Amino acid sequence: MMKLSELGEFGLIDVIQRIAEKSRNPRYDSWRQLLVGIGDDAAAWQSGNYIQLATTDTLVQDIHFDLSVISWRELGWKAMAVNLSDIAAMGGIPEYALISLALPGELEVEDISAFCQGMIELADKFEVAIAGGNLASSPNVVITITVTGRSKDNRILKRSTAIPGEQIAVTGFLGLSAAGLKMLQEKAKLDDETINILRQAHLRPTPRIKEGQLLLQQGVNAAIDISDGLVADLDHLCQASKVNAKIEIDKVPVHPSVKANFPDYQELALSGGEEYELVFTADKVTMEKVKRALDCPVSVIGEITDENLPARVTLVNSKGNTVTPTKAGWEHFKNEVPKTKVA
Amino acid sequence: MMKLSELGEFGLIDVIQRIAEKSRNPRYDSWRQLLVGIGDDAAAWQSGNYIQLATTDTLVQDIHFDLSVISWRELGWKAMAVNLSDIAAMGGIPEYALISLALPGELEVEDISAFCQGMIELADKFEVAIAGGNLASSPNVVITITVTGRSKDNRILKRSTAIPGEQIAVTGFLGLSAAGLKMLQEKAKLDDETINILRQAHLRPTPRIKEGQLLLQQGVNAAIDISDGLVADLDHLCQASKVNAKIEIDKVPVHPSVKANFPDYQELALSGGEEYELVFTADKVTMEKVKRALDCPVSVIGEITDENLPARVTLVNSKGNTVTPTKAGWEHFKNEVPKTKVA
Known part of the structure; x- marks a missing residue:
């Protein structure tokens, strides 16, 4: 007997996915037309x-x-x-x-x-x-x-279509939502403009609907939104695509307001959830087209690889040395302590 | 300031429906194609x-x-x-x-x-x-x-399409699920076959999918499923259709196992929720076709009327006298006491 808190959210998703897959019946229209089942951002048929x-x-x-x-x-x-x-x-x-x-x-x-x-x-x-x-x-x-x-x-964009050699990029800036939560929880004293930006990012995020559609139009195939944290969600994408990823942490676009006010800004940008920015992969030519097509910042932060790396997502600093993230992304059942999702 | 427990589930549905309707925008494809919004069993577009x-x-x-x-x-x-x-x-x-x-x-x-x-x-x-x-x-x-x-x-079948003069009918037998819950809560001693029937009805109900499709095929337009209780759900249907209903309580098909073992069988059949039978309305000719087409029992229990009656759903006994139901159907926020839906 094992408890959910031992297995964790992603272990339980695997269990449920296996049970659902076992019931897959190709004689049924529903199963035959299902394109994306359990394990992506949305189901698709x-x-x-x-x-x-x-x-x-x-x-x-x-x-x-x-x-x-x-x-x-x-x-x-x-x-x-x-x-x-x-x-x-x-x-x-x-x-x-x-x-x-x-x-x-x-x-x-x-x-x-x-x-x-x-x-x-x-x-x-x-x-x-x-x-x-x-x-x-x-x-x-x-x-x-x-x-x-x-x-x-x-x-449609999927998690499972990233290809080795593709660049990895993110829309917008990271760390804002996690910094916003931290500010709200610690009642941090910041200037009005910063308070506004962080509050907005954490409490009133705007989903990248237009941007997602433009990515598809420019030829992108693989994407995920950042709900659990950059590293965690990129890990989900890599798992679904059966590839690895290498991220240059200095290229991760931390928002200036976060950098200026939070000493742990890098951790917030790498592990902070609920950002609702998109992480996606594309070849160099497509990536240039994407940069021109999107109104928001697009930052290339690394690449997809089939190298045999110790982790699915490897972080390297500007000197090329591997660094270990100090904090994992959010996982339900395992993280029971914090009062809200981004701790 | 009013609490949800004062307003009740159906009052709150009205409030939300009004807010949603105010946002209806005929320039949007989504709103234009919406056929059935808040207030039916399912949304339809x-x-x-x-x-x-x-x-x-x-x-x-x-x-x-x-x-x-x-x-x-x-x-x-x-x-x-x-x-x-x-x-x-x-x-x-x-x-x-x-x-x-x-x-x-x-x-x-x-x-x-x-x-x-x-x-x-x-x-x-x-x-x-x-x-x-x-x-x-x-x-x-x-x-x-x-x-x-x-x-x-x-x-599709809707709640809002019942017409005065139509007969009202239900599929199957009523009272089973409520009797099943009562048996489980009171640990009532009954014979094995009855226990089985009641347990099954309350814990493993089978939705009337095939029957719903056949009703449509035979020309029925108005239906609702019994989740809150026969009288309560018929009231929802009448409200949506802007009509009234008259039910002859002696025609309500109480299951023999319920009749034999529960002195309050009539109340269980009229107010018991979670039956998942269908209540529907149709003219006489269509009703005869329905009876032939469906494998399950179909009982005519009353008729839709535009008479000005004191309540949307009026119950009459075999002598034609009006009777008042002793118990209303389930309503969330108002019914906070019972541990499970059918008390």
Whole structure:
């Protein structure tokens, strides 16, 4: 007998994936048309001449969010953002959202209204319609949003398509969300502009929907969004693609506000979760096209390799020496201590 | 300031529906193609020449289930059944499931495997593929399953299409699930066959997928599944259709095992939730065709009317006198006392 806390989140995903795979039946239309099952950012299946996408994410009170630092309106926005980011990581067009709320009866109606306002504010930005959901009473707040979407043409980004020799790049700057949480938890005194940037990054992230679609258009095939942390999510991508990755830590684009105010900025950028930036891989020529096509910064931070390295993701400093990350990414069941996801 | 427990589940659905409707934007493809939004068993939108369906349901530990009476395998089956029943109520073909599990780290891996086995056992029966999901740690077990599906042709069953003059009918027998829960909670001593029937009904219900599709084929337009209780769910259907209903309580098909063993059998059949039978409306000619087409019992229990009655659902006895139900259906936030959904 083994407990979930011993096996960990990713071990349990493997167990469930094996059970689901065993039930795969090629005589069923559903299984035959399934293109991406358990183990990517979103599920994908063929539906006529486009690909249908669906993703679901749960936020649990005191595990993913702390109501003493996040407002209900921000929570609504964030719960939607987390799901839209999974559609972004597939390069898809989000379409519909189903909202499942498990809530204590003593909550105020006004707070839930504010939650819905925040959620819809972001949904509207990306033309997503709220199509339905479910309400249930519960001792603690548990929010599950499911977002469906579709491919623009008949192609999607996947985790499993990275190829040795490709460059690895990220959109935007890293470390912001983790620094934002740290600031909120430690009530750090920073200048107003920094507070604003960090708060926004942690509580009101904007998923890279347009960027995901542009990546596909420019010929990129492999991507993942950063929800568990750069190194952890790149590890997921490498595992799915059966390749290794080498990252030059000095090339990781740490945001100036993080660098200036947090001595542990490198750790925040490498291991901080909930960034909702995209990590992707592409050959040199495609990468140049991507840099021109995207409005946001695109930083090449390393390369995909089939070299036999000690870890799937190896970090090297400017001198070419291997460095060991001081902190792993987030893993549910194993990390039970922190009050919110990015500790 | 009002608490959810004062407003109740259905009041909160109204609030959320209003907020979502206000954000409706006919310039967006998503909103334009949405056929059924918040307030039916499943969401529905046009997708090429068929209708796409999606539904989500959450089961919360100690609200919807009690791990001292339900096994993990049964829980997996039931969590899937609840969602498939919503697709059945739309007359749809279920296709894919996304599984979101919020779980305490101290749970055994074996138990979660058993849960998945139970869930997949039922999914496989209806050719549903497990396409993805999400795992998170949580102090209590919260299970959210989302099932997508599609219409066979370009038609679906809805709550909002009942017409005055139509007959009201139900599939199967009622009272079984509520009697099953009562038996399990009170550790009632019954004969083995009865125990078996009641246990099965409460813990391993089979959604009426085939029946829902056949109803559509025979020309039925309006249906709902019984998850909150016959009277409560018929009330939802009447509200959506802006009609009233008259039920002859003596025609409600109480299962013989319930009648023989539970003095309050009528209450169990009228108010017991989690039956997962279908209530539907149709004209006389269509109803006769339905009776011939379906393998299960079909009982006409009353009729839809536009008479101005004191309640949306009026119960009459064999003498034609109005009777008042002793118990309302389940409503989240308002019913906080019982340990499981059917008290």
